[in-house]
Amino acid sequence: MNDDIILRVEDLKKHFQPHQTFSQSITGQKKRKVVKAVDGVTFDIRKGEIFGLIGESGSGKTTTGKLVMKLIEPTSGKMFFAGEEVTSLEKEALKAYRRKVQMIFQDPYASMNPRFKIRDVLEEPLVIHKLGGDRTSREQALIKALTEVKMNPPEEFLGRWPHMLSGGQRQRVATARTLILNPMMLVADEPVSMIDLSTRAEILHMMKDVQRELNLTYLYITHDLSTARYFTDRIAVMYLGRIVEMGPADMIIDDPKHPYTKALIDAVPEPESGKVDVIKELPISGEIPSPANIPSGCRFHTRCPYAKPECSELPEPELEDIGGGHLHACRRWKEI
Amino acid sequence: MSAKDFGFWLRDFWNDFKRERSGLVGLAILVLSVLVVAFEPLLLPWGEVNTKWRSIDYWQDNSASAPPAWTNAFRGEKLAVTTRLQPGKPEELELDGGVKTVRYDFSYKFSADKPPLDIIVHGLATGDVPVSVTMERPDGQVLELAQRFEQGLQDSDLRISLDNEGRESAFGFVKQFESEEALASITPDAIRSTDIIFNEGRAGMATEFKALKGEYKLSVTAMLLDPAQFKYEKPYVAVSGAVSGVLGTDNMKRDIFSGLVAGLKWALLIGLLTSIVSVLIGVFYGIISAYYGGVVDTVMQFVFQLFNGIPVLPVLIVVSAIFKPSIWFIISVMVIFFWVGPVMTVRSMALQIKEETYIEAAKALGANNRRIIFKHMAPILLPYSFASMALSVPSAIVYESSVSLLGLGDATIVTWGQILHDAMQGSAILNGVWWWIIPPGLCIAILGMTFAFLGFAMDKILQPKLRTR
């Protein structure tokens, strides 16, 4: 594998089996269907890049993030980190993995124990991994992390409780918490979606600065294409547990090939005048099917305006490379 | 949380608590109880009640089943109150042959309408010591009530009951006033010395008591045949009255007030120890059951249901009957059943907390299960347990009382339940000995109520703070 690639995910799947209750086994009711949240995902993330995973609810993007974080175990498939296979890890190896891959959560109000002071929040990773030396050197590490995320003066924030900080400040602390362990990769799951519009860019700028200074790699998970365009280097668009299109951000957004990606881009509102009386053309109908009931063939065919019988009968299309790092999974793209 | 933060939390909590009147009442009574336990030695009229509860000797100077002293306020004819007299300075007299006499004078102000039941003179004597006791009445008459000569005493308590020993003298006194016919119907053994000693000297005194009120002087004279070796010291006089103490006596002449005061610490200990230990177990049981889920949860819930379904009191009774246990054993058995109390609520809350993002974040940081349980979950749930603890105390106290009531409690200590048990055994109700039953019952009820008030007040305050976020 390339020295360049920090994370490699191969045909990763996560299927959730609902339990069969006792009464169901008595009445002979069939088990509820398997929920295929992630159904065969393959991608590489290069060192130092910001890789965006775009998808709507039900796309499996959050589950993919949790798989990468190893908060849940894959049903099948492989995962490689920095050249080594990490698909299943023992306790000690898992703990070591956690030092290298960290997560920023979506809800800044819920990702910190409300009874912990900021000092305790930041110190927790050091305590868990028994790092940082004595009290003074730990204090220094905390201050360094807070300075890194531009919370000044750092000492003033250490003694506060989370509820005393704004959403943006909390996300900074959350970011600082991930940096304390000097990780190699950060998984950010909708880090700014619960933050005010006017502060969003500030947080994203901070995250980009941090990335550059510390040579980090990001897996950025979001449903918001617009911010993704400004923040990410490459994008992968997920639909119902699979990647349907992947490539450099600008290329995907300016020249999408998969009908779903096109529909997504068309549906995003733009802050421009003259649209009020326009009924937007939405060739896509209906809503995303349940991951327990995945359509046959190309899973998008039920909503695709260009679907032909072959789309539901032939096996699911794989990602096709059409040059320039642009991959997509639509059989009929040339005709559309 | 550092000490300073705890201080802030406490101050916040107190501000909320102040507004709960019932809680304040509970707190006041609790503080009072703690003070009573702390100052027990000072408050006990009978200081050795803890060790001497079952000794006959200790209580022998009391009268049995005597109502409380303050009941006199409701009587037309006042009864004599049990009391103790201390002597004035001893008077020593040198006699011929190197013999010394030592005389102690006691002053007794008799103002009741009925006489005491007995007067008992105590003294510590060594050697061969003759002792004589005389009583000078307010009307000037002097009665020589007792003469005793004991030999070979070694620092022994020389006890002279004037009722026993003063009969001859009393009879002689009566003879002065009564006619031959009246005397014919009485024998010395039939009279009570004190009925005569404190009676107005007149015809008809043998059959009717009229109090001769005033100051009575009792003199105790001991002859030291060999002053160097023989001793008579530390004398005191016990007046055995018809009414006694703050809460009277039981049929074994024990001072009930002392018994209750002594029992308070056991009630507190039983209540607090049982509740604290069992609730702590229950809280952690709930957390662990919820956190691990799956098979662990199923098994733990099953065990919980088992214990939950067993009625504590019958088991406690049976166990106590078989094993004749100590108080620690009783507490242990109660703990074994009480822990189920907070489990369900704590488990529900823990299930919620488990799903919180900050728990997931802690896992993502690499926290192990132990850290999540003890550092993240327990601190939120433990305050809830304070209320739960307070509410289990009354149950523990009542259960132990029930066990003791049945005579199965720890026989080496004094508990309120035991006092009630003795009252039942002694047919207190039948005999109208209300001061034996009502006070211990009230104590159990009040202490239980105290903790119930505290518990409800705490619950009211801490419930809203039970938000998981």
Add this chain to the structure above:
Amino acid sequence: MEPILKVEDLRMHYHTSKGAVKAIDGITFNLMPGETLGLVGESGCGKTSMGCSILRMPSPPGRYEGGKVVMGGRDILPLPEKEVRKDIRWEEISMVFQGAMNCLTPVYTIGKQMLETLMEHRPMDKPQAEELIKEYLGLVGLPPEVAQRYPHELSGGMKQRIVIATALFLKPKVVILDEPTTALDVIVQAQIINLLKKLKKTFDLSFIFITHDLALEAEISDRLLVMYAGKIAELGTNEQVFGKKGPAHPYTERLLQATPLLHKKVGSLSFIPGTPPDLISPPKGCRFNPRCHKVMDVCREQEPPLVEIEPGHQVACWLCAKK
């Protein structure tokens, strides 16, 4: 043409233990028939409070401190609750609450819940009511079978359509929508917006559309009211705010710059430094002054008046007032 709803100098404060939170502090606007007025702002600007306040339902500890809400010629604020409930709410003004789709009771079918609301206001025979319900479900693009379903069986988009249908079936003239699409996917959001536009035309409704998403406002609102710290920063038509000339108020300007454009990449995203203002003790003078990139001395001292800089375009900024 007469406005269908007039809000005059509305003030509503939340009286908390820490002080009075001045969530709505002097808001004035008119709503014309058949128009969509967008209420936009960020957390802490008071826009959510606006919806409930217009409906005469401030959440406790909120209380009106002044102003009028005039509908059909009468001020509804001093009316007794009974009258408001009978005549105003749902009859003349209805509301689609934030997160309403999650408030559908899980134990009753959709049909039963809609029936209950309908019967509460317009007692009628059951068959009649059921017909009406089916009609409105059709209007929002749902098949009539949906009435037999339970909420958990439906998708987010479907639930939101049901909530919209419920808000319409008493034929109100004004519908307030508070973040109706925030929890929905982008494609479903576009569908709902299309639906709302159609319904507005069909029923000649007026909408008050509350959201923090400026781009969304551009697609649906005829006029825009930008709120900041409980006050109006800017009020103008869609063209005046989003058109080539750009908005007049520095806040709107920066907000627009912070809204990323998807289809054209324009440099990098900008942001507004600082934090939302404290509504208990807001900054002296213009409430935006600590974060304004065009701040002047007068801004720190005095509150700027709301000035009409061109027909239909009002701005509360010293830069415009001076001219």
